[in-house]
Amino acid sequence: xxxxxxxxxxxxxxxxxxxxxxxxxxxxxxxxxxxxxxxxxxxxxxxxxxxxxxxxxxxxxxxxxxxxxxxxxxxxxxxxxxxxxxxxxxxxxxxxxxxxxxxxxxxxxxxxxxxxxxxxxxxxxxxxxxxxxxxxxxxxxxxxxxxxxxxxxxxxxxxxxxxxxxxxxxxxxxxxxxxxxxx
Amino acid sequence: xxxxxxxxxxxxxxxxxxxxxxxxxxxxxxxxxxxxxxxxxxxxxxxxxxxxxxxxxxxxxxxxxxxxxxxxxxxxxxxxxxxxxxxxxxxxxxxxxxxxxxxxxxxxxxxxxxxxxxxxxxxxxxxxxxxxxxxxxxxxxxxxxxxxxxxxxxxxxxxxxxxxxxxxxxxxxxxxxxxxxxxxxxxxxxxxxxxxxxxxxxxxxxxxxxxxxxxxxxxxxxxxxxxxxxxxxxxxxxxxxxxxxxxxxxxxxxxxxxxxxxxxxxxxxxxxxxxxxxxxxxxxxxxxxxxxxxxxxxxxxxxxxxxxxxxxxxxxxxxxxxxxxxxxxxxxxxxxxxxxxxxxxxxxxxxxxxxxxxxxxxxxxxxxxxxxxxxxxxxxxxxxxxxxxxxxxxxxxxxxxxxxxxxxxxxxxxxxxxxxxxxxxxxxxxxxxxxxxxxxxxxxxxxxxxxxxxxxxxxxxxxxxxxxxxxxxxxxxxxxxxxxxxxxxxxxxxxxxxxxxxxxxxxxxxxxxxxxxxxxxxxxxxxxxxxxxxxxxxxxxxxxxxxxxxxxxxxxxxxxxxxxxxxxxxxxxxxxxxxxxxxxxxxxxxxxxxxxxxxxxxxxxxxxxxxxxxxxxxxxxxxxxxxxxxxxxxxxxxxxxxxxxxxxxxxxxxxxxxxxxxxxxxxx
Numbered sequence: 001x002x003x004x005x006x007x008x009x010x011x012x013x014x015x016x017x018x019x020x021x022x023x024x025x026x027x028x029x030x031x032x033x034x035x036x037x038x039x040x041x042x043x044x045x046x047x048x049x050x051x052x053x054x055x056x057x058x059x060x061x062x063x064x065x066x067x068x069x070x071x072x073x074x075x076x077x078x079x080x081x082x083x084x085x086x087x088x089x090x091x092x093x094x095x096x097x098x099x100x101x102x103x104x105x106x107x108x109x110x111x112x113x114x115x116x117x118x119x120x121x122x123x124x125x126x127x128x129x130x131x132x133x134x135x136x137x138x139x140x141x142x143x144x145x146x147x148x149x150x151x152x153x154x155x156x157x158x159x160x161x162x163x164x165x166x167x168x169x170x171x172x173x174x175x176x177x178x179x180x181x182x183x
Numbered sequence: 184x185x186x187x188x189x190x191x192x193x194x195x196x197x198x199x200x201x202x203x204x205x206x207x208x209x210x211x212x213x214x215x216x217x218x219x220x221x222x223x224x225x226x227x228x229x230x231x232x233x234x235x236x237x238x239x240x241x242x243x244x245x246x247x248x249x250x251x252x253x254x255x256x257x258x259x260x261x262x263x264x265x266x267x268x269x270x271x272x273x274x275x276x277x278x279x280x281x282x283x284x285x286x287x288x289x290x291x292x293x294x295x296x297x298x299x300x301x302x303x304x305x306x307x308x309x310x311x312x313x314x315x316x317x318x319x320x321x322x323x324x325x326x327x328x329x330x331x332x333x334x335x336x337x338x339x340x341x342x343x344x345x346x347x348x349x350x351x352x353x354x355x356x357x358x359x360x361x362x363x364x365x366x367x368x369x370x371x372x373x374x375x376x377x378x379x380x381x382x383x384x385x386x387x388x389x390x391x392x393x394x395x396x397x398x399x400x401x402x403x404x405x406x407x408x409x410x411x412x413x414x415x416x417x418x419x420x421x422x423x424x425x426x427x428x429x430x431x432x433x434x435x436x437x438x439x440x441x442x443x444x445x446x447x448x449x450x451x452x453x454x455x456x457x458x459x460x461x462x463x464x465x466x467x468x469x470x471x472x473x474x475x476x477x478x479x480x481x482x483x484x485x486x487x488x489x490x491x492x493x494x495x496x497x498x499x500x501x502x503x504x505x506x507x508x509x510x511x512x513x514x515x516x517x518x519x520x521x522x523x524x525x526x527x528x529x530x531x532x533x534x535x536x537x538x539x540x541x542x543x544x545x546x547x548x549x550x551x552x553x554x555x556x557x558x559x560x561x562x563x564x565x566x567x568x569x570x571x572x573x574x575x576x577x578x579x580x581x582x583x584x585x586x587x588x589x590x591x592x593x594x595x596x597x598x599x600x601x602x603x604x605x606x607x608x609x610x611x612x613x614x615x616x617x618x619x620x621x622x623x624x625x626x627x628x629x630x631x632x633x634x635x636x637x638x639x640x641x642x643x644x645x646x647x648x649x650x651x652x653x654x655x656x657x658x659x660x661x662x663x664x665x666x667x668x669x670x671x672x673x674x675x676x677x678x679x680x681x682x683x684x685x686x687x688x689x690x691x692x693x694x695x696x697x698x699x700x701x702x703x704x705x706x707x708x709x710x711x712x713x714x715x716x717x718x719x720x721x722x723x724x725x726x727x728x729x730x731x732x733x734x735x736x737x738x739x740x741x742x743x744x745x746x747x748x749x750x751x752x753x754x755x756x757x758x759x760x761x762x763x764x765x766x767x768x769x770x771x772x773x774x775x776x777x778x779x780x781x782x783x784x785x786x787x788x789x790x791x792x793x794x795x796x797x798x799x800x801x802x803x804x805x806x807x808x809x810x811x812x813x814x815x816x817x818x819x820x821x822x823x824x825x826x827x828x829x830x831x832x833x834x835x836x837x838x839x840x841x842x843x844x845x846x847x848x849x850x851x
Contacts, residue, residue, distance in 0.1 A: 046792050047418070047783055049705075050704050070567045078569065117565065117567075120566070120567060121569025121570060122571035128563050131550075131554075132551065132572075136546075137576075140540065143540075151527060151532065151535075
């Protein structure tokens with residue numbers, strides 16, 4: 001939302017990056033210097049700047065890319081949603097790279113080389129994100145296995161408890177219980 | 184003066200809360216009836232005191248009493264009256280007071296509608312609700328007092344966050360909190376049952392409508408939040424997987440699992456310990472959400488004023504509540520074994536599979552939300568987990584739920600033949616597959632969209648099949664009489680409506696995201712552009728003065744052919760309180776599609792950039808949850824809950840399948 005960048009860098013306070021890391025402030029300022037120093041900078045980015053694409057597939061990829069890159073100077077927004085200058089510049093950069101025929105992976109590399117993995121809203125599958133990507137399926141799998149085990153155990157228990165001798169024993173216990181209640 | 188009265192009322196409420204949380208608990212333990220009965224007037228007093236505190240805050244807002252720091256930061260003299268009233272819950276302190284008021288309201292309602300419950304159980308339920316309240320009141324008094332003064336008082340307030348100046352946002356928090364806080368009732372019920380060491384069917388039946396009502400409010404609250412985001416944030420999105428949204432979605436998923444598992448427990452006596460665990464998780468997640476939103480550990484666009492001291496307090500509170508409830512559960516749950524017998528192919532089993540999927544979905548959101556925090560804490564680098572991740576993992580998780588929803592409600596309790604169910608749904612299944620192929624061939628839909636649409640139809644077929652089964656089941660009278668009787672079964676009708684809601688929601692999401700068209704254009708006044716059979720003509724931009732903002736209002740005429748359909752008025756508003764302009768989209772809403780125009784920037788030559796959007800079936804995204812909420816409220820009003828209130832509690836259902844005297848069930 002537009003309200004998040006009243007400050008030129010959209011920084012509301014030292015906690016604007018969650019952990020309040022100075023590193024990210026530096027990165028953001030560097031980024032601003034890197035992309036924002038050109039002569040064509042409006043005071044405010046234009047969220048709806050129209051772009052031409054040489055192929056419809058490019059537009060699709062462009063939309064997918066800008067919707068999966070984080071605007072580093074915003075609270076928690078993609079560069080597709082932010083009118084911060086940095087986001088505007090990154091959108092322009094993504095558009096340029098797609099039109100140059102670069103792949104999604106190359107664009108992601110370009111971004112992470114400058115801003116770190118933090119810029120990707122869709123974390124790459126690496127050793128430290130394995131749990132993140134496979135966790136959900138692990139949850140379902142473990143849940144279903146537990147469920148099946150429980151149901152089987154129940155079935156056995158019920159079969160066992162309905163056998164004759166057990167029933168007799170249960171009845172005897174019940175009667176004893178009844179006696180105890182009266183006393 | 185008004186601030187001090189409010190503050191005093193809060194302190195008194197805190198005192199009453201401590202009494203309500205302790206005396207009845209001791210009374211229930213020692214068997215002292217008058218101590219137990221104290222919970223009922225205490226619940227009333229607490230509610231009355233918090234209502235006074237709330238009234239004081241509202242008076243301060245309406246009267247522009249800027250000597251209260253909270254009023255001064257969240258209101259202004261120019262703010263319209265409606266938004267001055269809603270500004271009371273527009274930021275952290277006030278929304279906590281509303282939260283607390285609603286908690287006391289639920290407590291009050293429980294106190295007066297639980298006459299049929301045994302005295303010890305009733306006392307324990309009310310005491311547990313008050314325990315939660317004690318924590319929150321202490322939190323407010325210690326860290327977030329809305330009645331704090333500032334001296335000297337400023338002449339003008341800093342105004343309410345412009346984003347919140349919207350009817351949807353005014354109604355969203357109260358509804359959401361009704362749901363969040365309402366989950367305290369099943370939680371208190373579960374903890375009381377664990378303390379009691381026994382659990383009979385009548386109590387299960389008693390807690391069901393409460394849970395359903397809380398769930399319905401939560402559904403409606405989340406829906407309103409999404410609708411607000413769509414109309415206010417300006418770019419036509421309706422869900423962003425933001426931590427604050429996730430914080431409300433996690434308890435919703437668990438509450439959804441809970442209302443389904445309560446059905447098994449109440450109707451069939453099975454899996455009662457699981458139901459208790461879900462009840463504990465539901466409220467725990469709503470507490471966790473509060474922590475995440477208000478502590479500042481997560482970055483979110485929904486910027487609540489954050490403060491580390493608050494975070495630490497809530498974290499400790501969270502640990503105490505969840506830890507003690509789970510400990511109690513670990514100690515006592517083994518006593519609640521299931522009694523109902525059922526086959527593998529039975530409604531019970533499918534409801535449990537539903538539970539597994541919903542809980543896994545909720546755990547997934549928790550994982551995605553907390554994962555960056557864990558990595559950061561381990562110094563393993565910073566990553567972001569956002570919409571592309573959640574969309575990628577969430578759809579495969581929920582797809583089986585939709586497939587299940589089509590046939591599982593038709594499966595009978597206890598045991599059923601897979602063959603019977605298949606035969607009942609054979610022709611609808613064939614028809615739906617054909618329709619799905621038809622959609623794929625005849626429309627621009629991709630195969631995934633066609634499959635997803637078929638899924639929605641599959642759910643509709645399941646609902647229709649359920650209705651048919653019900654009608655056939657009734658032997659007496661003609662069709663109309665049977666139909667009337669079936670309609671009168673509110674539980675069944677509510678369930679069917681809610682399930683239809685899921686179908687609407689799936690269709691809405693599928694078509695909006697799959698077939699929606701979005702175009703950024705740059706137009707001079709008088710120029711027009713064609714999109715999806717509509718012509719959008721930009722007439723120009725004019726100034727507009729609001730009560731506390733200046734606006735530039737665009738005029739966009741929409742034609743189909745030569746026939747004018749509508750005129751849209753997208754705005755760019757600049758509120759006096761902040762420099763940054765806000766977009767206010769111009770939307771033509773329709774059952775089948777929305778036309779959405781948002782204004783961008785003005786360029787030197789007088790041209791404006793704007794985003795035009797065509798969003799098919801987007802209203803269904805909110806229509807679905809609306810049907811779910813209505814269905815929930817209907818189901819909660821089912822006749823048998825009212826009957827069971829009047830009847831004496833049914834005989835205790837024995838543990839382990841035999842009927843034993845109630846005395847021997849107590850675990851102490």
